[in-house]
Amino acid sequence: MKFSILINEGPYQHQASDSAYKFIEAALEAGHEIFRVFFYHDGVNNSTRYTVPPQDDRNIQVRWSELAEKHDLDMVVCIAAAQRRGILDENEAQRQGKDGDNIAPGFRISGLGQLIEAGIQADRLVTFGD
Amino acid sequence: MSDVKKFLYVNRKQPYGTIYALESLEVVLIGAAFEQDVSLAFVDDGVYQLTKGQDPSGIGMKNFSPTYTALGDYDINKIYVEKESLEARGLTIDDLQHLTWEDEDEDWAEKDSIRVVSASEMAEIMDQQDIVLSF
Amino acid sequence: MAILHTVNKSPFERDALESCLKHALAGSSVLLFEDGVAAAVDGTAYADQIKGAMENVSLFVLGEDLKARGLGEHKLIDGITVVDYKGFVELAGKNDTVQSWL
Structure with missing residues (x-):
């Protein structure tokens, strides 16, 4: 079965990102396909590589980047939500005249259409949020 | 058929x-x-999104409520508002914006987009969907 | 159509569970997870409402979230099924849609 996942809350503040991660792990383990993971609202904050959590805690961003690499996940950050919250890739940083980008490996910034497409293409869309 | 999904x-x-x-x-x-x-x-509290006369200037935000009136132009004309949610909040449909769309099949006749439905009707509507996005 | 409703909020904090149960048709499933697991415990102010709903809908609770909050399975309302994340995935696959009551 093909799943798409929508994550609407940022890391640490809310359990949504942790729950989604565990759900995706279990789905992949059961042999399902993850069509796309879409980050919206404060969920875009999962994608900054500038987080420095305490050493004895999970590193949510790194965990996502590693999972994406291992399973070739398509992790999309909504551009409109990202712009509001200061999440930038190299292109966006340049375009907006900002002095640096902060997006972590494995994430890509794209439009909301990617969320709609994720709903259309997948068998199930599962939302994690507040 | 398989290309068109029901989104709620x-x-x-x-x-x-x-x-x-x-x-x-x-x-x-x-x-x-x-x-x-x-x-x-x-x-539930979602019904407050549709009230008329919103003016967030005093809280320093942009009034985005006029956008709801544009939904008809995007062919979005199935707008279900739950009756029990309105009643519990002391609101009626008269407190909401008048949302309309133009029916191409009837010489662009203007029709109401909002349909006030009961909770059990809403449950049936939810049951008919392929994709439910909750915000 | 069969719906898996997910509720991640405690009924003591939000109306998500109440609204979910009001809209869950007979034959659908409700999964309590994250803070939502509080509603699975017997003897709470919401236990009777949950038991009533269970005449028509199937109730599930995510074991990992219960355990995290120190809530033992022996404290649960009779008839609520404990699932793990694998079970969550299975429920999502078995039903036609997943509706999150955020």
Whole structure:
């Protein structure tokens, strides 16, 4: 079965990102396909590589980047939500005249259409949020 | 047929207090371009999104409520508002914006987009969807 | 159509569970997870409402979230099924849609 996942809350503040991660792990383990993971609202904050959590805690961003690499996940950050919250890739940083980008490996910034497409293409869309 | 899915956007939060209502509307507008079968549900505190006379100038925010009146132009005309949610909040349909759409099949006759439905009707509507997006 | 409703909020904090149960048709499933697991415990102010709903809908609770909050399975309302994340995935696959009551 093909799943798409929508994550609407940022890391640490809310359990949504942790729950989604565990759900995706279990789905992949059961042999399902993850069509796309879409980050919206404060969920875009999962994608900054500038987080420095305490050493004895999970590193949510790194965990996502590693999972994406291992399973070739398509992790999309909504551009409109990202712009509001200061999440930038190299292109966006340049375009907006900002002095640096902060997006972590494995994430890509794209439009909301990617969320709609994720709903259309997948068998199930599962939302994690507040 | 398999290309068109039934999308329901469920709105259960007030505008302004959080960004969910505004960003939900952004998804709806972008999603309209995909020509899916779209419905909007306003349940619980979500009914406050549709009130008329919103003026957030005093809280320093932009009034995005006029965007709801544009939904008809995007062929989004199934807007379900739950009766029990209105009643529990002391509201009636008269407190809401008048949302309309123009029916191409009837010489562009103007029709109401909002349908006030009971909770059990809303449950049936939810049951008919392929994709439910809750904000 | 069969719906898997997910509720991640405590009924003591939000109306998500109440609204979910009001809209869950007979034959659908409700999964309590994250803070939502509080509603699975017997003897709470919401236990009777849950038991009533269970005449028509199937109730599930995510074991990992219960355990995290120190809530033992022996404290649960009779008839609520404990699932793990694998079970969550299975429920999502078995039903036609997943509706999150955020």
